[in-house]
Amino acid sequence: MSAGTRQRATHLGDFTVGPRMLLICAWALPVGGAGALAALFLQRLIALVTNLVFYQRWNTASVAPGLHHHPWWLVLSAPVAGGLVVGLMARFGSEKIRGHGMPEAIEAILTGGSRLAPKVALLKPVSAAISIGTGGPFGAEGPIIMTGGAIGSMLAQLLRLSADERKTLLVSGAAAGMAATFNSPMAAVLLAVELLLFEWRPRSFVPVVGAVAVATVARGGLMGTGPVFPVPTTGLHLSGTVTAAAAVVGLTGGLLAVVATWLVYRAEDTFARLPFHWMWWPAIGGAVIGAGGLVEPRALGVGYDVIDQLLTGRATTSLIIGILVVKTLIWSLSLGSGTSGGVLAPVFMIGGALGAWEGMLLPQAMPGFWAMTGLAAVVGGVLRSPLTGAIFTLELTHAWPTALPLLIASTVAYALSTLVLKRSILTEKIARRGLHLTREYSTDPLETFFAQEVMQREPYVLTAGRTPESTLLATLRGEAATGRGQRLLPVVARDGSLTGVTTRRALLADTADRVQAARVVVRPDDTLRHVAQLFAEHHVTSAPVLGHAPDERVLGVISLRDLLHARRHDHAEDQHRQRLIPRPTAVPDPT
Template identity: 50%
Template sequence: NHLGWLEILVPVIGALIVGFMARYGSDKIRGHGIPEALESILINGSKIEPKVALLKPISSAISIGSGGPFGAEGPIIMTGGAVGSMIAQFFHLSSAERKTLLAAGAAGGMTAVFGTPVAAVLLAVEVMLFEWKPRSLIPVALASATSALFRYYLVSPTLLFPVPPHVSFIGPVALIACVLVGIIAGVASMLLTMAVYASEDAFHHLPIHWMWWPAIGGVVIGIGGLIFPQALGVGYDVIGMLLKGNIPLKVIIGILIVKSIIWSFSLGSGTSGGIVAPILMIGGALGGVEAIFLPNEGAGFWALISMAAVMGGTMRAPLTGILFALEVTHDVNSLLPLLIAVAISYTFSVLFMRRSILTEKVSRRGYHLSSEYATDPLEIIFVREVMRTNVVALSSSLSPKALAQALHDSLQNHKVQHLYPILNATKQLVGVVTRRDLQVLAQEHHIENENLKLDDVLHTEPVVAYADEPLRTVVYRMADTGYTRFPVVERENPRHLVGIVSLQDLLKARSRNLDEERRRERVLHLHLFFPGRGHEPQALTTKEEIDRDLIKERE
């Protein structure tokens, strides 16, 4: 405040430099970094330009150093991801392997800032990797652990936000209050996300190049800093005071209002800076206000709970929010309240927000991200469960003329096949022939050639599927070969035909999965426990029974 009104010019000058770097250096340095990392994973094969690793930390340092209300974690995550991607590009690696190294670099960067290795791994899993597999989880965990080791010796061995000890069990009334905190945090998450992207939409309507947008955001930062200086910068010291509970109420309210306004407006302008520290600061201030009317559970307790809940709801990363709060404070006694509040906030976010603050920008560029983790039904359903066993198999010694009659008979019986297994005299599979092959034979008038046998036109080395393998393996095989139908054989005897599996059969697995989610049935009934009371409930009609009745009516 020593500069007076000239203070407004400081963030404006910093924003002008950032805008210049983004336009003439790389536009990937705009924003808080995580959506840009996601975009690189989705559309660019996890390849990030090396210059991003240099320009992103410099631009963020200028933005934060000139008063920007941002954190360093988002840019560090992007920078770490860029370094990981750059290292991967020096080696002969696949896109999936580059993605793992990118996420490993990002997790290492977050750990270096906050000293939260477990939360960093969870953030990589929940937000960036889109999978939970050993091939990706182990490298990310090792990178995060290595970063934590170096941070201990090179940065600081102490906690980032030490808090006073809290009781091990806060009681049922306070636990119910955690539900209220979660709801309020969910509302705050929605409002913050809406504010950021409403600001971004407003900037898109301006008749000037986006290079100048950060300067306009810098004006708002300068005015906000002139009114309330505590809202500027990273704010780790303010977060620490909120968690210790030694900050006046008027300061808390000022943080809640001014920080939210200048952060959402300036972030929407496209400048460079992180979102985690501002979210923690706003969430902590919200908890400080809630502490006025909630049960007294110790200094900074509700600030901690609200901070994690806002983080989990805004980023749609509930596990990250919980573990992050535990790691930066080591307050294990807060685990149950954190679990309740973050779960409620996350639920509110899922129900009332289409996307998170991280994925909204990616979605606006035409890429949808799902943060739901579930077992692929193709992984747990096997070929033997969906294959067709009522198959027309042809003899290898059958002449084309006899074949034409056999096909005519099969059509009369409404058994249309597109792939025909060919068996020898001992009923062993010797090859396959497609319906298209047979049509070509007919068009070339080979039907009249009695000397022509199926042995002359069949595919003697067909691609097969095994009855005991999961459908996902078959899907990959179809993608590799371009074929959509395979004969199914036994693994012990690859010449013993047991059926045919096609792409249509694989869709049955998806249909079965949808049916399991939609169909409801009552398994146990009260009359089992109270015989003689009430009427026997009618069994629910399943989809298969309805289809069977419709077929009977048509016949």
Template identity: 45%
Template sequence: MTQAEDHSTLRDYSATNRMLVISGLAAILGGAGAVLAWMLLGLIRLATNVFYFHQFSFANTSPADNTLGWKAVFAPVIGGLLIGVIARFGSEKIRGHGMPEAIEAIVFKGGKVAPRIAVLKPIATAIAIGSGGPFGAEGPIIMTGGATGSLIGQLLHTTDAERTTLLVAGAAAGMSATFSCPLSAVLLAVELLLFEWRPRSMVPVAVASVTAGAIRRLLLGPGPIFPMQPTIVPMHHMAMIGALIVGLAAALLSTGLSRVLYGVEDLFERLPVHWMWWPAIGGVVVGIGGLIFPPALGVGYGVIQRLVTDDITWKLIIGVLLVKSFIWTFSLGSNTSGGILAPLLMIGGAMGAALGHVLTPVSQGAWAVVGMSSVLAAAIGAPLTAAMLAVELTHNGGLMLPVLLACVVSYAMGVLLQPRSILTERLSRRGFHLSREYGVDPLETVMVRDAMHTSVFALSADATRQDAADWLAKMNQRGSEAWSHWQRLFPLVDAAGNLSGVLARSQMITAAEAGELHRPLLDSGSSKPAVIGPRETLRSAAERMAESKLTSFPVVDTNGALVGILNIDDLLTARGKASLRDSDRKRVLTLRWPFGRRQRAVHAIDDIVDRAFESAARDHIELEQAEEKIESGLD
């Protein structure tokens, strides 16, 4: 007989020593992620110089500073043609901004990413951004880092969970190195990529993110990406009201951007041309938008820097909100390669700067920071990541209160306004469903002893086939009432109550009809059945049922004594009761006036309690009588 687990084996966490091994690999990934980010940013600078300045150089330049005039319109078109060719003949997976593809690989593909993605994605991204595409580099580097982690996981003997952890570790390393935001990268992994909060995955991801952040300082330099004057003034209550307003506006803006983006994607789906040509068509719009408002081209870090330092004009604000928003949604809808974080930060910063003209002044660039973080929170559904990212990008912790409030408000409204975020909508269109809500499994908090049946029909260990024949005759005599009984597993116990074996209902019927009624009944069953303990969790029981394909287990204590039976129906019942926490509304406390009629209220409550106990007792008695009625016919 398989022994039941003792309650001392239960732990708060399920991590094993393998976590240390995966953490070591994650540290290597962190270094690789930093190098990949450095290489990608260099490729973007090279592509920018080639497309707009016709020189082979890695100098840091901006497409907005080109002197090509009207000829600059063709740069995004040529870039789009190259991306279409790479996607058509290289890998279709390079299309898009990377994060939905990473989520799809994590959740639905066991952490498996094709190795060529690690090469083709950064090349396509460098071409897209270098030719003027209004994108960020963080999404593609997240996918590239994730592909590298997945490749390592596929080369080694790893489980799906470990391979997924390595993928996410590589993705977090890429973001940490790109934005110099190690903590935000970990939070992004938890809120968007891991879909769990366990030491086995969070520790390696944090190791990779910290390693990438440390090496990034050597490759790309220390300090924040968007430095600004620290906010040292105390937050006035009007500033918090302003943050509330910005959060509401951010939710509306992000919802509008998402709907326009996928509306454009639907428009491209209806075009009578192959998808290979779509990025070039999107490039036409980008080129025209670049003529109207050159700062809308490229990554736009310089524009974000101007927003957070209050070096702004209404021309800049309107240009970002209109031109940048339009060419970004249109070109991204064409399924070219590029990220979404930097454009969302720029658009949100412009919105915050615009509202800052009517809100209570706080400090230089404060409302732009609040705006860009809250738009990001609503768009990707990650308020903690967005709030921390604002701090790490600017090193201005003085804005944490309004930033966090605006992010939470925009996130709350975004959840209510749009059923899918800008990231998961694409997955939904591919036929996948993804829940973004995390919680402890209700079966993890319920013990077997709380759900098992204790009124069990058991037979003696020395029972014979004659007993099975008698049981079958009584079952047939009582008809459907007996056959509908919950018990499908029949234990055999010795004089001390210890479990000696079990028979399934089918085995009982076979034994009753087999003849040779003098033979021991145990010969027709199992003398070493799988068992569970009363102090195991229902989740553990469910996993045992899934592994063994058994739907019923005898429950024995540490001494081997039978104490009950647990069926799969009991798991469903327990899960159903747990769901009542979300749907069953009732008043738990009743307020009482401090003066007058106090004694009458007390008596009324006593009466209610007495009636409740009486009702519960009646239900319990009726249930026991029903089971005893059936079991009496079996004895």
């Protein structure tokens, strides 16, 4: 067996993937438990700050800022003070706490080797609790993604792991925090796959599910096992008209998602032009929040109580319109200031208000049905994650029979958002930092072709013992005859077995070590993806293709340019249009 063959056998016989996956899964389980504790800590901290600021009492029971009347000066000044504190924490603590958390987590995964600083795990929930507890119209999910991710990242940095393994633990912590916050294990896993992992492979999917499972079980003991917003489905009537109308709600939800996303980044552009340091921007955003709170106090804070009223059909018309207008404006404009807070809970409320408002004109299916449909649509459009939008809504409400209209609404909103906007609210910020990001998943075309289909057949092969002059002349004559140059030349013994390789450059230089051992050999049934992986691992651009034992003769040579065949085929399937069934021709009249 040649040296190249032995290397390939070692590569194919490496069974470390399975044990490594199990090892990472074992570490992901305690990360899931820690994510659940972090979610509980953040919720209690938000409630404590809210009680202290708006009710002047020391209590960790969940409460909304606008449930009772507050002095106008408190409604106006509390968000400003909270924004000022967040700005100071970001300036002198860590700038990573700015924003809603998801883009920062994505950026850490793509460019930072999945490393998050330990102080982020502490500063992010504290800053979010201050921002939300003082009236900020944000959610806890973005901060918990950063906090849970930081927990997983810190553990990974203590271990000897690769960047991909660190990513898996970071995402495990983030998804665990999401699952514990909303009691939504499936939506948390989908969110991880659609937004954070950038792959669907066993090595990452299995540990993330393990962490989410632990977090969900722990959440049951800490915060209960029921849905966050239970919606009874008794009396549900889903007709064809109702299902079709879900597409209409999807269109309006997608339009609202586009407007809200546009407002967020127009606000960010406006703040960026201010002639003073960004540390002061959250305080200005707080002034916007306070002004909106004077118009509609229920728009302040996380607003879980309002979401519950919307989804159960108990919201009044004035509350629906007030939330739809005021919440959308103060959330999008203040989020552009760089304060700390998440996007999901506000999107839940805005989407629910949109659906409830449209439900006044649409056929009735059950109380709260159209609010649920609007919620799924706006989530799908804002995050550009249609499956997450539908499954999130189902897990929040446990209204499982409504799955089809929710999926339709979420997908229609997703389609509209992708047609109108280049990027989502998550990827726009990353793109502005100079990082290209695609969220489209498809089969790798390199997986659909084998080496024998694209290799250069009947290559010129040098026989050991021939003189360099005659070898070079034969090579050049062959190139002239075929019009194609062959840079890599296999060298074989008289019995046809591979002894090494050389190149045209080495022959022309006539160096003593012009023939070297083949670092890589390829088999005819290797996929092009495997070939590309071998090229990347061994830093080569071409390799001989050998038949299987016992007749391991040279069948061809494959190079990087041959790998482009798969891309050309993929491009042709995407762009080349043809009619396969011809149009019927008129039958001539026999008369």
